[in-house]
Amino acid sequence: MLNTASPLARRSNVWLVTGPPGMGKSTLFSKVILNLRSRGIVVGGCVTSEKRMSGQRIGFRIRDLLTDDEGELASVTGRLGPRVGRYRVNLNDLSAVGGRALERAAKEADLIVIDEIGPMELTSPDFRxxxxxxxxxxxxxxAVVHERMNDPLIEELKGMSGEATVVVGLENRDSLVPEITRRVGSEISVRDTL
Incomplete structure (x- = not known):
């Protein structure tokens, strides 16, 4: 149940989700997207997923939510692009899939979803x-924002979201799906009636 102490209680049109790796932020996002689409809300933007081989993470994929176009965000075997940790960022796919997905969503979607805005994504001037x-x-x-990321664009989004930044943890990740779905869905419904 949403209460006044909840970080989602403030009305806003920017909601940010953050938290430590492995807490289920992307899983939460997938469920929220399904719920919102089932309400007839057009969800656009981009999401990332892990690429694994023999149980080891070897990279990340990026997907456009409106077209299902997919590309490689980063890979341990990449030879070109900026290095972030042990990965090389594929700037071409990040721009062609991620950047275009965001611009398409800004034109065609009711809601822009971004999973995630982090160090890999922000290496790209086109994505920015x-x-x-x-x-x-x-x-x-x-949007999911990297937990410890300091960047002017993220700070701007945090300022826009006010108190609507949610930290996902083991204790709240299951209850956040209906809470975020309800809050975002009601905000979009209100905007549609204006």
Whole structure:
């Protein structure tokens, strides 16, 4: 149940989700996206997923939610692109899939979803420009932000979200799905009636 102490109690059109790795942020996002789509809300943007081989994470994929176009975000075997940890970021796919997904969502979607805005994504000037398009579009944004990331774009989003930044942990991750779905869904419904 949503109460006044909840970080989602403040009305806003920017909601941010953060938390330590492995807490279920992407799983939470997938469930929220399914719930919102079942309400007829057009959800656009991009999501990332792990790429594994023999149980080991070897990279990440990025997918456009409106077209299902997919590309490689980063890989341990990549030879080109900026290095983030043990991964090389594929700037071409990040721009062609991720950047275009954000700009398409700013034009066509009711809600812009981004999983995630982190060090890999922010190495790309094109992705940053596309994120700026989303911010200036005025459309509702639901995004996962890297827990310890300090960047002017993330700080701007945090300022826009006010108190609507949620930290996902073991104790709240299951209750957040209906809470976020309800809050985001009701905000979009209100905007549609204006």
């Amino acid at each position: 420009r596309s994120l700026r398009v989303c911010i200036t579009s005025g459309k509702p944004i639901l």
